[in-house]
Amino acid sequence: MATIRDLARQCGVSVATISRVFNNPEVVNAETRDNVLRVAARIGYQPNESARTLATKKSYMVGLIWDTDHRRPGWRHPFFQEIIIGLKTALSERGYHLLMLATSDDEGSHLRAAKRHNLDGVVFIDNGTQDPALTQLAESDVPCVSLDRPITGPRTTYVISDNAGGARIAVNHLYEQGRRSIATIAGPGRTRPGIERLDGYRDALAALGLPERSHHVVEGDFYLAGGHAAMRRLLELDERPDAVFAAGDEMAIGAIRAITEAGLKVPEDIAVVGFDDIELAALVQPGLTTVAQDKGGFGTAAATALIAMIDTPATGSPPPSVLPTSLVIRGTTSTLPRTSP
Amino acid sequence: MATIRDLARQCGVSVATISRVFNNPEVVNAETRDNVLRVAARIGYQPNESARTLATKKSYMVGLIWDTDHRRPGWRHPFFQEIIIGLKTALSERGYHLLMLATSDDEGSHLRAAKRHNLDGVVFIDNGTQDPALTQLAESDVPCVSLDRPITGPRTTYVISDNAGGARIAVNHLYEQGRRSIATIAGPGRTRPGIERLDGYRDALAALGLPERSHHVVEGDFYLAGGHAAMRRLLELDERPDAVFAAGDEMAIGAIRAITEAGLKVPEDIAVVGFDDIELAALVQPGLTTVAQDKGGFGTAAATALIAMIDTPATGSPPPSVLPTSLVIRGTTSTLPRTSP
């Protein structure tokens, strides 16, 4: 590997000039600059990032904390792949790379890992726990962006979907389809999306003048089995709902299965709306009507917020990004002719 | 951040001794060592990775090249998430981190990016193209592991599933279920898995003494729509098959849809076996019998091969890893009572 010294020698200039050509080109004489660039290309010179980071304290690397512990199945969510890609793409447009941190790096101290590697920022995907290592990181001076979980700190913000708004859209849609007995399979009460989607459901019912029946609210776990179990409980009610808003697509699919097993039809007997718009939603039959989250938007918003904090040291914490959701209407709420794939 | 100099001062030793405590502990006096460790913990010292990398040329970082270009939908494959997690996990157990490289970093020269960042190795996920930047990297002295695509170089190896073996298992299983007219929806002929799975299908037919009918082989694209279209062609044949081996789960699901639309039943009229065992395979109804790939195994095998090359400079290219596949029997080939989720 050619070093800055080699290049300087070949160009007959000092290493300082070489450095300027790459970091502050407008300050060097055009002719010298062009020559340096030409020679650099010829001998394949490129600055060593470690040396650069050591000198500048800037690594152009953003850490990603993504807890993939087997014991917590949350990471299986098909969203993460799209979120990470969105993040990676948005970051790399600004010249940053993504460093995936080992889960229990440095005795679980993510902050230490961030310092060791001179990370310019960190983004973390909610792991559903109140991990003290994440809190410590959020409270530090390292720019942080949290996905899907509100968390605060001097240079910390978060990105989240408009969960309540999405839930309202879902309920309103069911109402427009003529449904008047709308139940919900909620997410776990300890998760932010679980809470907010339930709030939105309640708000929508109230706004529509529909009574809220406590037995029409059952809690699931965001997974298929939980949705299935929750639906069975709803089916046992005397006052059977004619529609269900499930706070997650997997639960919605579990619910549909329970409905079908009970000999009822979707959407004729019970209409179903999910939340997320996972790939599967379009593939099941009938297709699942659902509230789509802007997966790519998570990555873009996170990258934007992070880079704002990185580039402007004076910036404290930008306001959280609340991503709009949108309704995707498919077969589970509408009896229009089904389309072929 | 405390530096090695601070720590040395507080311990009353030289920086060389501090360095040894962390890199070569057995060579320093036990008492001194314990004291250094104690003080280090107290003041929160930890070595700066950039400085360390600059001095040693070893970054403990492995690059991941994962082409997520929108124009190529291949990256949507739900496998990648599991593969990446397996890789990350296996790597971090050995102290390595994963750096996700921007797709078109440095004018597409991944080799340059690897050099700049002092990467110890690189793994790349097949993007389905003959990317010259990948070839260049494979031919360099940088340890490389390719996933799902054979590629060679002085310090390059790859990990791939036993595609032909998996295809044979699938066909044999259909045979055991009494099927004698077994068609296949093959993967694209330009992809390695596509070719190998077709070979396995042919081998199995020959071994079973079944005739191979050319019109029973149709090519798909690994996606649902392709599987659907391919199946429609098979259904138009005079000699309709009683079983189909689809070289990918999404194609299998597309095929099932086509069969259902034609008013036929799975598995009664036509049994179906897929390949991959994506999450969806267990969620569709009836469940999809399929040849499971060892997703986690990709990551583990890649990490093992890479670290062997990194740790032993004398090592050339380890032999490729061929991961065993296994049959997962579900409803599309068996009419046993369906289980609830």
Added chain:
DNA sequence: CTGAAAGCGCTTACAG
């Protein structure tokens, strides 16, 4: 077992 010193490849005031 330990220390002084050189070196890794950059950047950046400071002079000119």
Added chain:
DNA sequence: CTGAAAGCGCTTACAG
């Protein structure tokens, strides 16, 4: 616009 020099925080022969 350019160069000499110090410095970023480590590691590692080389002596002792």
